[in-house]
Amino acid sequence: MGVKLLLDKANVPGIRTYEVYRREGGYRSVEKALKEMNPESIVEEVKKSGLRGRGGAGFPTGMKWSFIAKPEGVPRHLVCNADESEPGTFKDRYLMEFIPHLLLEGLIVSSFALGSHDTYIYIRGEYAWITDILEEAINEAKANGWLGKNILRTGFECNIHVQRGAGAYICGEETALIESLEGKRGNPRIKPPFPAIQGLWQRPTVVNNVETLAAIVPIINIGGEEYAKIGVGRSTGTKLISACGNINKPGVYEIDMTISVEEFIYSDEYCGGIKGGKQLKACIPGGSSVPILPANLLLKTATGETRYMNYESLSDGGFATGSMLGSGGFIVLDEDQCIVKNTLTLARFYRHESCGQCSPCREGTGWMEKILHKIEHGHGTIADIDLLWDIQRKIEGNTICPLGDAAAWPVAAAIRHFRDEFEWHINNPVLSQTSNFGLQHYADPIHVPA
Amino acid sequence: MTYTFNETQMAELNRLVARYPEGKQKSALLPALHLAQDSFDGWLPTELMDYIASLLKIEPIEVYEVASFYSMFNLKPVGKFIFEVCQTGPCMISGSDDIIAYIQEKLSIKPGETTKDGVFTLKLVECLGACGYAPMMQVGKIFREHLTKEKVDSIIAEYRATVTN
Secondary structure: OOOOOOOOOOOOOOOOOHHHHHHOOOOHHHHHHHHHOOHHHHHHHHHHHOOEOOOOOOOEHHHHHHOOOOOOOOOEEEEEEEOOOOOOOOHHHHHHHHOHHHHHHHHHHHHHHHOEOEEEEEEOOOOHHHHHHHHHHHHHHHHOOOOEEEEOOOOEEEEEEEEEOOOOHHHHOHHHHHHHHOOOOOOOOOOOOOOOOOOHHHOOEEEEEHHHHHHHHHHHHHOHHHHHHOEEOOEEOOEEEEEEEOEOOOEEEEEOOOOEHHHHHHOOOOOOOEHHHOOEEEEEEOEOOOOOEEHHHHHEOOOOOEOEOOHHHHOOOHHHHOOOOOOOEEEEEEOOOOHHHHHHHHHHHHHHHOOOOOHHHHHHHHHHHHHHHHHHOOOOOHHHHHHHHHHHHHHOOOOOOOHHHHHHHHHHHHHHHHHHHHHHHHHOOOHHHHOOOOOHHHOOOOOOOO | OOOOOOHHHHHHHHHHHOOOOOOOHHHHHHHHHHHHHHHOOOOOOHHHHHHHHHHHOOOHHHHHHHHOOOOOOOOOOOOOEEEEEEOOHHHHOOOHHHHHHHHHHHHOOOOOOEOOOOOEEEEEEOOOOOHHHOOOEEEOOEEEOOOOHHHHHHHHHHHHHHHHO
């Protein structure tokens, strides 16, 4: 069993309620932060912890906090990004649904550190029932003196508001989220200025992911140095992984980033192996936008080293032979899955979610979907593969926000690692409609079938 | 047709607006549109969007451009219950194609259509964050997960019963 800092109490009956959460030691970090610490020392602890943004980008949280501008007389805001929409990712949902007070506790401490008196949780519109759970938790926290005016008689005031989005992946991008919170279309802003200088209503703003803000609680409780001892290298602390696809035990797991990918997939403590005794074909380890890896490159790096579930190891080899930890959305594909079709559904997703501001993304995502659709349905040509490659290259890096990259990477990685499967589809237009390319040389290098 | 919020709905709108600083009432637009859509017929006719614009003291175009951007706002009439079935990668590899085909067959409608009796609308949607519990669909506020054909049968029967009773 690895260390658990966020979900250690997840199975305590009634932990969703204030009463049980408090009895189990909840809200201690607020007492410590407000009474024994000051905003600067909290930021220092977060820097020492090495915590990196858990939404997908992995940017150091303490550093992000230290960028916030503090002009005289201008209110500042903390915004919690609960717009979890990256396919394969459902960890924030789990945390908010089952331990809502953990997020609130982290939000109060973080609001104190950043000087935010009105803090907003922007939650994806589809999580409607979780909005109710959060509102209920906020009412409980307020009734018990953890929110509102003069918290713990320290003079600190903090209010937390929940705002529902309305169905738009792009609003997970922090400036699009801010636009949406201002009642506009979710069009990402050109940066600079960064939100830390001009964010919500042009005021200094920090936007952090749900899991990042929840992790502030253990950091304050055990201290940044102790937190940094968990994990390995620059992958400190614990990470929530949402595992899905063709595995025996899909769900949300908290890992300490020292376990191997093989252990994560095959151990009964985590995914419990591939469903139906089938073989592992491929995996998208960090949410749909990160590069897909065939089994042989997933479990071991290109140089034959064991691959681990952390930021550095998963990206070992760069995009040529590696991937990313990303949001922790871990999608497992078995031997029966078709890479062309899987890539098509992701291309359709990104075309649907492109906000349309930048031509390379607006046009490119549509073309990629059309060409993949053509190949999947037996009408492709070999030149289409090169055309796809060309389009994705022209999207990457040429857009205002990272959605362009997110749309380009899955297509690029699918072609990079599974080009022969694309060619097989094209060369076997009839057969590919009823049968499958299968495993070929992508098989799991460790679990070879008898 | 003209629309007017009743007292409860108006109180809810005022609660939403009060979350934002003075003069930033436009921030309440998304929640206000959810409220409007849920309070009337499950979609947003132009007159209803104009009403929201007048309440938030913004131009109607500011409402239209937002309503047309977000996938949860319906700009056309819909059935009493909308089956929003996820079709993105993780659901697809877990069998969502079969579920979608089965619902089409059972309800005799294609995606985007509403049953003749006005009870069900089928809508295909992109990832709703339930990948570990796939295949899935959203019906109103609720996620229906781990779908099988049998489960689809009982869900349809369940909603149909609320209409006929």
